[in-house]
């Protein structure tokens with residue numbers, strides 16, 4: 001069996017290594033256009049920022065090391081020019097010599113990745129305008145830094161844009177981050193993304209949201225002027241485009257393989273393309289969304305690696321099926337971490353899925369143990385209780401909770417199962433009730449009707465007859481409260497029930513959503529039917545509504561709503 005692989009990084013090399021471990025006698029040829037194979041492209045921003053100072057640390061293998069350890073025939077600087085599926089051949093050019101030759105195959109594995117999108121704006125080909133995908137790309141950026149770049153504009157606030165903005169700040173540059181959407185990291189729900197926007201600002205990045213770059217123009221002295229959609233301009237020595245990637249599938253399309261509307265290769269559950277003997281993996285293919293079942297593009301390294309392994313298993317008789325995609329991802333932005341798995345509330349609602357959500361702000365470990373850091377966790381679940389998505393921001397412990405929730409979604413768990421998960425606990429690591437358990441308890445309460453929540457959107461729609469009840473302490477209320485709120489600290493509620501208007505909706509709130517839940521239970525069991533607790537408390541509301549103004553001043557101890 002002779003297998004030819006196009007692309008020698010994440011998916012391609014994962015395939016080749018597994019294939020060799022399964023088939024000692026197979027002929028495995030890996031054709032890679034770039035000078036490097038098996039490099040850590042996920043590490044590129046950290047090399048740019050200086051955290052991985054040694055460039056060689058990114059290059060995990062060479063053709064020689066792969067020949068020595070796995071008997072692979074790896075050819076760097078060899079570009080595949082065309083595929084001939086009926087003849088089972090590819091045409092290849094050796095970029096060093098210009099020589100072209102034909103390589104035959106029994107099976108062909110395409111792992112050609114994706115190409116950074118370069119928007120069609122003036123100046124996009126100027127030498128100061130770069131992208132970050134490969135080792136030569138990071139070398140070019142290092143060259144601009146070595147030449148004295150001090151001002152950078154990063155375009156796009158997705159994962160790579162955020163990592164690059166952080167990296168360039170670490171190198172001492174003045175960085176402006178321009179994002180078309182009204183929030184950073186659009187994969188997150190807006191209130192969760194806000195924590196990352198604040199982290200960028202703390203890190204010294206000038207964030208411009210709901211703004212696009214309309215052109216880049218050569219300035220005198222080697223710099224450029226970046227023109228923005230709001231009419232502003234930014235002087236820059238370096239512009240890094242991080243506005244997304246496009247699947248690298250032109251070769252396959254020329255050979256007649258079917259692509260979807262987004263240009264991703266269509267594959268079946270065994271990762272077979274529409275041409276016999278041709279498989280495809282990684283950023284170039286469409287995958288099935290584990291939550292919605294829709295065909296989506298998820299350009300992430302873990303998927304590419306697992307798919308490469310699955311194709312090797314398939315070709316060499318071990319079954320080998322593609323798993324669906326959860327889109328589990330994580331990013332560090334200065335002092336803050338954001339992670340996500342499954343689908344966001346925004347995406348699910350846009351797809352017409354009816355969902356519930358819970359927001360909570362627990363410590364990442366027991367609060368009485370020194371060093372507890374706040375975690376902002378959001379869990380999205382269906383009306384049937386199935387866990388559909390989760391997002392978290394914070395510091396320590398974000399990764400752990402999202403990985404637990406990713407496992408839960410993959411296993412099709414229900415929120416009752418979250419409540420019942422038995423997770424490792426000792427005070428330096430956790431609380432006896434893990435934040436994931438807590439999310440499960442809250443979700444169970446919602447499904448049981450014991451808890452109803454309100455959120456930022458209800459501030460606009462709450463009728464004049466509803467009551468805002470602030471159950472924090474008097475001092476907290478005086479330091480800042482929602483306009484029109486009545487203050488009854490939750491510890492006094494049982495003795496001051498007479499002050500709470502009856503027969504109208506009561507919107508209770510506190511700092512994080514816990515005391516308001518306690519108050520809700522008191523009111524519900526004392527005859528108040530229409531009581532809701534603010535999801536995530538003021539901590540979440542203020543992220544959802546950055547412009548919200550809280551009033552200061554002592555409570556009147558009378559109905560601030562003016563109702564008798």
Ligand code: FAD
Nearest residue numbers: 007009010011033042079080112113282283299300301304
């Ligand atoms: P690649 O790994 O990109 O490999 C494709 C290779 O095919 C390329 O080397 C290309 O030169 C070669 N090729 C293309 N056409 C031809 C041809 N005609 N002939 C020969 N060779 C060809 N994912 C995460 O999950 N976590 C992260 O933290 C993360 N960070 C990232 C940071 C950066 C800066 C980048 C760029 C990506 C990051 N990713 C991350 C995404 C991840 O790297 C990709 O999802 C993954 O590499 C995709 O694997 P692939 O095999 O499809 O493509």
